[in-house]
Amino acid sequence: MADLTALRVLAAIEAHGSISAAARALGLSQQAVSQRVRALEREVGARLVDRSARGSALSEPGRLVATWARDVVEAATRFEVAVAALRAPGAAPLRVAASLTVAEHLMPGWLVRLRATGAPGSDSVELTAANSAAVLALVRAGSHDLGFVETPHLPADLESRTLAHDELVVVVGPQHPWAHRATPLTSAELAATALVTREDGSGTRAALEAALQAHVHVPASALPRPVALLPTTAAVRATAAAGAGPAVLSLLAVRDALLAGSLVRVPLADLRVTRPLSVVWSPTLPRVPDAAQALLDVIAADARH
Template sequence: MTDLVGLRILVAIDSAGGISAAARTLGLSQQAVSQRVRALEREVGAHLVERSSRGSALTVTGRLVATWAADVVEAATRFDVAVASLHGPGAAPLRVAASLTVAEYLLPGWLVRLRAGESAGAREVELTAVNSAGVLELVRDGSHDVGFVETPHLPDDVSARTLGHDELVVVVGPRHAWARRRTPLRAAELAATALVTRETGSGTRAALEEALTRHLGLAPSDLPRPAAQLPTTAAVRATVALGTSPAVLSALAVRDAIADGSLVRVPVVDLHLSRPLSVVWSRDLPRVPAAARALMDVIAADLP
């Protein structure tokens, strides 16, 4: 029987435009993708991918086989979903680890949309909320099927796929001087200000510190100590709304507070703050569970 994983890879090469792009999309190494392609070429008995100094692309035969393979891959995906639906609530739960921002403000809506589409066969989801560093540990040790993090750099010992990007914004309470400022806020002033932050290991904090140090040519030790260091996004929001220090948080996590006036957004004119939101899973898993793939599709459709 033709290797289904190889067919999935061939379809990904066709849609992504090359081996490197397909490897990033699938969360695999280029070496693993190339090995699968060579095995598929031996099985099919034809040259499927042309490699050159400019990159790689499917041959005419490769494009033809990829067209046929797309139908097979789609049918296999439908089969996975259908089998999952046979088990329903009695099936083993999908074990999800998520960073605190994702778990508090994003994942609930995604799970509602997932259930509404019934694409995961009503499989139960068990959620663990920790910071991004904790998510990576839970995925590495195999105790969780997938994890969702929003940190700028991911280690090489997990598989990963970027689903979208989350904007970070500066917010203050309505009584803070920045809420009424008339001059633009610049990155240098933000970097010199003691902020209310999350703890070390938080993806939000890591993304902010990297953006400031890279943009201004600073070392992390050049940044001031936090005005307060708190364990959750909700705690940071509440402290900023009532206190005298700013914070940098996910735009998705503060949009309701900005809308009702309990927080005020302060634009930064010379620095765009954002971080990737990625799904991670153990390299020991041969593939991501069907229910997790369905959830990934919901998330990718929701994020910019």
């Protein structure tokens, strides 16, 4: 019988794309993750991960085994959640995964107000920040009760609810030529420009690509190669401010930089890019902590104000 931790490791590599990213998500060392993979490879009798100078990725057999592993991990997680709920009904810790914009700019205030409600479990929240694709994978695997994402692409196998809409804006450093342009930027110009952007799986990037495809009929594959491909909103913001190139970011993420003058907003002439902020959860979890509903009530109250 395969080791459950090894199966979790393989499922994490599938969700996050590499051994190093899986190690960070699981809170393990890369060495520990590699050891688990090698042990599983010996048991299965096939190479599950291809390793090269460029990094690591699942092999063809690895993708197949990861699909089976995901089912086992989800079942084990549901069992663990159910047992935890039996031990302490209503007070199980709330496990939340949130995309980076939500985690950095909205979740702190929500968690403060959640704690003030005194709901069971409201003082024991485990928060994981990741891009939208990784958040969906974590919720699907059953390791998190709620996920908050910014992507327009919501999977059919998860329950979801749209909480609000977020505006994306074009920003540049104060020395960039666009900072001083006399006319608004057209969507065609934006589609033809290399940007500082987030990695694949980012909700910000997915929303921009969807808007350009719908408005200018330019598919993501035809967009210019990015000036820089970065893993966090903060890195994109700093790189754009340094003058490397334009970026498209959430207004939530750049509001302070715009006020400080380290970034300049470039108006768009013919396009307004918005994206939904949504909460997702798995319909297969046996029980969601009481604090989950309390958190959603806090967010709904925020939206009304």
